[in-house]
Amino acid sequence: MQKQRTYLFFLGLILLSSFAIVRQNKASVVMKLLTTKTDFEVGQTVILQFSNTQEADKPLLYCSNSYGSTLITSTIKNNTLEYVIPENITKKIGVINWTILNANKSLSGTLHILPKAEVATMETYIGPPSIEAGGTDYTMLVVIPTDSLDNPVPKNTLVNEKHQFLSSEETHDIFTDKLIAYRNIYSKKESGRMLVSSESLGINSKEFTINVMPAIPTGFTISATRPHNYSDGNQITTFTTSIIKDEHNNVVSDGTFVTFFITNQEQYVLKTTGTTIDGVATSKMIHPDYADTWSIKAYVDGMSESNSITLSYKQVIEDFEVAFSEKNRLITVGPLQSFMQQMIPDGLHIKLKIYKDNILVETLTKTSFNGYTTFKLKPAIYSHGNYDFSLETAGVAKQFKTIKLW
Amino acid sequence: MVSINKNIMRTILIASYIMLVALIISGVSALFSYLNTGADRSKMLHTEIKKVEQYLPTINWEPLQNEGRPMDNENLNALQNDYLDAWYVKQIAYKTNKTAGIKDYYTDSARENLFAFIDLNKAQDITIEATTLKHNPTLEFFSEDGQMAVITDRNVIEYKRVFKANKLVLETTETSTYQMVFLLEDGFWRIRHLVKEEADIYNKQPKQIAVDSLNIKGINYYPQANPWDMFGNAFSTDTIAKDFKIIKDAGLNSVRLFVQYEDFGKAAIDYKKVDKLKQTLDMAAANNLKVVLTLFDFYGDYNVMSWTLNQRHAEGIVNAVKDHKALLAWDIKNEPNLDFESRGKDNVIAWLDNMIDLVKEIDTVHPVTIGWSNTESATILKDKVDFISFHYYEDLEQLDEAITTMKKEIPNKPLVLQEFGMSSYSGLWKPFGSSDEDQANYHKKIQEQIAANKLQFMSWTLYDFTSVPNDVVGRLPWRKNTQKHFGFIDKNGTKKPAFKYITH
Numbered sequence: 001m002q003k004q005r006t007y008l009f010f011l012g013l014i015l016l017s018s019f020a021i022v023r024q025n026k027a028s029v030v031m032k033l034l035t036t037k038t039d040f041e042v043g044q045t046v047i048l049q050f051s052n053t054q055e056a057d058k059p060l061l062y063c064s065n066s067y068g069s070t071l072i073t074s075t076i077k078n079n080t081l082e083y084v085i086p087e088n089i090t091k092k093i094g095v096i097n098w099t100i101l102n103a104n105k106s107l108s109g110t111l112h113i114l115p116k117a118e119v120a121t122m123e124t125y126i127g128p129p130s131i132e133a134g135g136t137d138y139t140m141l142v143v144i145p146t147d148s149l150d151n152p153v154p155k156n157t158l159v160n161e162k163h164q165f166l167s168s169e170e171t172h173d174i175f176t177d178k179l180i181a182y183r184n185i186y187s188k189k190e191s192g193r194m195l196v197s198s199e200s201l202g203i204n205s206k207e208f209t210i211n212v213m214p215a216i217p218t219g220f221t222i223s224a225t226r227p228h229n230y231s232d233g234n235q236i237t238t239f240t241t242s243i244i245k246d247e248h249n250n251v252v253s254d255g256t257f258v259t260f261f262i263t264n265q266e267q268y269v270l271k272t273t274g275t276t277i278d279g280v281a282t283s284k285m286i287h288p289d290y291a292d293t294w295s296i297k298a299y300v301d302g303m304s305e306s307n308s309i310t311l312s313y314k315q316v317i318e319d320f321e322v323a324f325s326e327k328n329r330l331i332t333v334g335p336l337q338s339f340m341q342q343m344i345p346d347g348l349h350i351k352l353k354i355y356k357d358n359i360l361v362e363t364l365t366k367t368s369f370n371g372y373t374t375f376k377l378k379p380a381i382y383s384h385g386n387y388d389f390s391l392e393t394a395g396v397a398k399q400f401k402t403i404k405l406w
Numbered sequence: 407m408v409s410i411n412k413n414i415m416r417t418i419l420i421a422s423y424i425m426l427v428a429l430i431i432s433g434v435s436a437l438f439s440y441l442n443t444g445a446d447r448s449k450m451l452h453t454e455i456k457k458v459e460q461y462l463p464t465i466n467w468e469p470l471q472n473e474g475r476p477m478d479n480e481n482l483n484a485l486q487n488d489y490l491d492a493w494y495v496k497q498i499a500y501k502t503n504k505t506a507g508i509k510d511y512y513t514d515s516a517r518e519n520l521f522a523f524i525d526l527n528k529a530q531d532i533t534i535e536a537t538t539l540k541h542n543p544t545l546e547f548f549s550e551d552g553q554m555a556v557i558t559d560r561n562v563i564e565y566k567r568v569f570k571a572n573k574l575v576l577e578t579t580e581t582s583t584y585q586m587v588f589l590l591e592d593g594f595w596r597i598r599h600l601v602k603e604e605a606d607i608y609n610k611q612p613k614q615i616a617v618d619s620l621n622i623k624g625i626n627y628y629p630q631a632n633p634w635d636m637f638g639n640a641f642s643t644d645t646i647a648k649d650f651k652i653i654k655d656a657g658l659n660s661v662r663l664f665v666q667y668e669d670f671g672k673a674a675i676d677y678k679k680v681d682k683l684k685q686t687l688d689m690a691a692a693n694n695l696k697v698v699l700t701l702f703d704f705y706g707d708y709n710v711m712s713w714t715l716n717q718r719h720a721e722g723i724v725n726a727v728k729d730h731k732a733l734l735a736w737d738i739k740n741e742p743n744l745d746f747e748s749r750g751k752d753n754v755i756a757w758l759d760n761m762i763d764l765v766k767e768i769d770t771v772h773p774v775t776i777g778w779s780n781t782e783s784a785t786i787l788k789d790k791v792d793f794i795s796f797h798y799y800e801d802l803e804q805l806d807e808a809i810t811t812m813k814k815e816i817p818n819k820p821l822v823l824q825e826f827g828m829s830s831y832s833g834l835w836k837p838f839g840s841s842d843e844d845q846a847n848y849h850k851k852i853q854e855q856i857a858a859n860k861l862q863f864m865s866w867t868l869y870d871f872t873s874v875p876n877d878v879v880g881r882l883p884w885r886k887n888t889q890k891h892f893g894f895i896d897k898n899g900t901k902k903p904a905f906k907y908i909t910h
Binding site: 125150184 | 473474475496500515518519520522523524526527530532534536546547549550551553554556558566568570575576578580582584585587589598599600601602603604605606607
């Protein structure tokens with residue numbers, strides 16, 4: 001009995017002590033972070049070390065940076081647990097947060113991957129690509145200097161903005177903030193091409209070109225040239241603008257569209273257009289074929305207008321002859337003679353109006369050829385009888401009453 | 407006879423020949439028309455109307471005070487859409503470890519960083535289910551030509567579940583601040599640089615709401631004619647007013663109503679339904695009844711990718727009625743523990759947990775509960791809810807014991823027996839079912855137990871129903887018919903014997 005008790009007592013003791021050991025083991029499961037450094041330069045190898053714990057199951061480390069999250073397994077070295085942060089995480093700047101995935105997930109922290117003061121590429125954006133001269137319009141240069149690992153550089157990194165325009169070359173200091181550096185580049189009074197580049201920590205961007213376009217045109221004058229001032233319906237009058245400029249004396253861009261409005265005595269409007277080359281736009285209009293006075297004014301639509309000029313055209317044909325033959329059915333008009341008694345150039349319009357019983361039956365229009373034109377009235381259409389005729393050309397009209405066709 | 411057979415043969419031959427020719431022609435023409443289709447011009451500029459909303463975290467823009475060009479609404483909208491899409495495709499990519507969609511929302515060099523993570527995680531069989539619940543972006547800079555923008559998104563709330571070999575190893579909610587450079591490329595606002603500036607573990611414990619004055623003596627309510635479709639076309643305020651009067655006159659003080667997820671328009675709230683809900687609450691107020699409103703009825707997908715949509719739904723409903731004087735409490739979900747098996751317990755609990763946070767953030771006045779279907783689940787999230795709700799359809803002999811256990815585990819919160827009842831159905835499909843008398847005895851007994859245990863209660867249900875949708879208990883006729891006879895009042899409007907024991 002006694003023996004048995006002693007035996008049980010010892011057995012109990014052994015059992016208890018085994019519990020005690022287990023307890024102790026559990027109590028020592030306290031991992032501790034050994035790595036004290038929390039700031040690393042981007043690209044450096046980052047290893048998190050923890051005091052070892054004889055723990056058989058090595059817990060995973062969860063870590064997350066700007067772009068994503070992952071789990072890291074550990075290795076044991078010299079009684080410490082080591083977690084090597086993967087390269088794709090350490091090569092991007094920003095905060096890394098981590099947690100040890102042991103039972104209570106109580107170990108966690110953050111690391112900072114700091115940007116390098118190093119520039120490998122200058123990502124440069126500029127826009128708008130064309131601006132207006134005059135000093136109020138501007139283009140914006142945005143620079144994102146990035147390091148060799150494609151990270152933005154630290155805040156307040158110096159960037160030199162450089163631009164050349166005509167005879168001036170300028171450099172301005174700007175500083176990165178919120179990952180970028182930017183500057184507004186204003187136009188000058190002159191138009192032309194502006195070349196822009198930037199530089200940071202010895203690395204230069206490529207060259208960008210900004211077109212400084214002339215501002216909107218101001219008022220201009222127009223003139224007209226013509227071979228003679230007769231209304232022969234044949235020659236051409238050419239209208240020319242003065243050199244059209246903006247308010248800063250820049251010649252407007254080639255291709256500026258100019259519309260010439262011609263108002264005649266009857267208040268009808270003729271329109272002709274041209275585009276500028278070197279600031280001058282030209283446009284043409286055929287002479288009228290009767291005496292007229294034109295008043296001409298040109299516009300750049302919605303922007304500017306010219307003075308108004310007046311042109312007069314003299315009558316070339318004062319009178320013309322008309323002959324009736326072949327039973328009055330053949331009407332010969334001519335000779336039509338111009339200002340030097342020369343035959344009028346081909347193509348003058350002659351209009352024949354035919355009336356029967358004072359009612360307009362037909363209007364026939366023909367053009368002159370070698371100074372003459374003929375109208376043939378077919379018996380099938382114009383039956384026998386008395387007709388009135390009216391002939392008009394070059395603004396002159398002639399009446400013939402009661403001509404008998406048979 | 408022979409000639410007939412021949413004719414049949416001929417007919418078959420000719421018919422099959424015609425069929426063959428027709429097939430070949432249709433095949434060739436299909437190929438021809440396929441080769442004639444070209445790129446759709448309208449799609450080149452991405453001007454087509456964008457897809458349905460699939461990612462809708464709360465987004466609160468700080469007032470626009472950006473440097474550079476003044477921002478307009480159209481551009482800000484486009485930027486916001488593409489920014490949220492960038493998050494969405496990233497979440498999908500890390501969930502599946504596939505790169506689909508990434509290239510639309512990250513520039514050439516930025517997408518490399520995502521691809522690196524995908525490769526790394528794929529190699530180690532790590533997947534991450536994540537969503538963002540809240541964004542507070544500030545537009546810092548918008549370039550003059552409208553092609554570049556810088557945004558700082560402060561205190562983004564990110565919920566993540568990390569899996570290793572399909573085993574959940576970490577569930578975490580973080581709050582982070584990101585700074586981003588966007589470039590407008592091919593009609594997409596793409597992320598060029600992404601820098602996490604701050605990160606912390608998010609651990610918000612919403613305030614508990616005092617429930618000392620809570621004294622629920624209520625009933626689960628559906629109208630007799632249109633159960634489970636209360637706010638549909640058959641909605642009638644007269645019926646509801648009449649029923650509420652019966653409930654009030656019976657000595658009860660509250661009703662439990664259900665807001666169905668799809669019926670109320672999912673993420674885009676159907677305000678016509680909300681209007682009907684408000685009218686119902688008005689009726690309750692007129693009859694001095696309080697309302698426990700159960701959200702997300704008939705919803706069973708707890709997928710992390712849908713959380714933002716669910717939250718917009720809850721936000722819409724809660725905002726619409728949180729100031730109504732008839733409102734008593736929010737019941738986040740009816741019997742979510744029944745989805746543990748099919749949807750994953752972790753999923754469901756995480757969903758509930760975050761939904762409680764959201765509801766409590768919007769409504770700081772009304773208490774929140776979850777309608778567990780049994781007493782065992784009642785301890786889940788016990789620290790989050792303001793009072794405990796459970797349903798009991800089991801043997802009444804064991805109720806006292808179950809309550810004792812619960813009270814031990816949850817000593818400090820009121821217990822509400824939110825559903826209980828007995829069907830008085832006995833018929834073809836269930837020959838040995840209970841009678842009206844059995845039902846009356848059941849209610850008599852349970853009311854004694856409720857009184858003895860100082861429980862609050864809501865019984866199931868006022869009426870016998872003539873039709874029960876398949877979604878409720880399935881198609882099986884013995885289940886359906888049983889479900890039809892839980893009422894205190896039969897389908898003809900006659901009070902059953904149990905009505906006497908509707909309260910104690």
